[in-house]
Amino acid sequence: DTGVSQDPRHKITKRGQNVTFRCDPISEHNRLYWYRQTLGQGPEFLTYFQNEAQLEKSRLLSDRFSAERPKGSFSTLEIQRTEQGDSAMYLCASSQGLQAYEQYFGPGTRLTVT
Amino acid sequence: SQQGEEDPQALSIQEGENATMNCSYKTSINNLQWYRQNSGRGLVHLILIRSNEREKHSGRLRVTLDTSKKSSSLLITASRAADTASYFCATDAFSGKLTFGKGTLLTVNP
Numbered sequence: 431d432t433g434v435s436q437d438p439r440h441k442i443t444k445r446g447q448n449v450t451f452r453c454d455p456i457s458e459h460n461r462l463y464w465y466r467q468t469l470g471q472g473p474e475f476l477t478y479f480q481n482e483a484q485l486e487k488s489r490l491l492s493d494r495f496s497a498e499r500p501k502g503s504f505s506t507l508e509i510q511r512t513e514q515g516d517s518a519m520y521l522c523a524s525s526q527g528l529q530a531y532e533q534y535f536g537p538g539t540r541l542t543v544t
Numbered sequence: 545s546q547q548g549e550e551d552p553q554a555l556s557i558q559e560g561e562n563a564t565m566n567c568s569y570k571t572s573i574n575n576l577q578w579y580r581q582n583s584g585r586g587l588v589h590l591i592l593i594r595s596n597e598r599e600k601h602s603g604r605l606r607v608t609l610d611t612s613k614k615s616s617s618l619l620i621t622a623s624r625a626a627d628t629a630s631y632f633c634a635t636d637a638f639s640g641k642l643t644f645g646k647g648t649l650l651t652v653n654p
Contacts, residue, residue, distance in 0.1 A: 434586075461640060472632050472644030473587070486641060521586060525640070532577060533642060535586040 434536035442542045450508045451539045455524030465521040512543045550648040563620040565648040567633030574638045581630045625654045
């Protein structure tokens with residue numbers, strides 16, 4: 431399967447702990463996006479990369495959140511000092527090209543902060 | 545913040561009937577996309593319509609776009625139980641990032 435993969439699929443953590451999620455995009459897709467989705471809502475944009483450059487970050491992305499895409503391939507999203515409000519589904523997507531095209535989503539990582 | 549607003553929030557129909565979902569948005573867009581999400585799963589891209597297009601078809605899907613009214617509709621014809629899912633419209637305002645609505649939950653009863 432050459433789709434977008436995310437790891438882990440589920441993560442339960444205690445408040446105050448740090449967590450890191452990984453996303454592997456479709457091979458050769460130069461754009462990679464992170465979204466967050468809470469129950470009953472649509473996904474909300476967090477940040478995106480074009481190759482290894484982080485081009486935009488949402489105001490939703492507080493200082494506790496950091497994302498990297500060091501070699502322009504996989505990406506990691508780290509949340510430091512997790513809070514209960516961070517509980518959500520974290521979705522990664524990738525797309526090809528410099529213009530906007532359809533985005534291919536991974537299965538998501540469901541984070542529960544207790 | 546969410547730009548698109550889908551209507552209705554929930555729709556329940558019988559297998560074989562058509563389902564129509566509407567989406568309104570606020571700003572100028574480059575394109576509008578529709579996605580499907582099965583419960584607790586990732587999103588699947590259905591169709592993309594560019595701002596200079598008015599109608600697009602893909603299999604049993606028909607999408608219209610009215611940029612003067614800032615609205616779009618998704619029609620699923622001859623619905624099947626497997627079409628049961630949440631449907632989201634998403635707008636791209638020339639940046640590549642997508643802004644999603646809250647979605648329409650479609651239930652197709654066998």
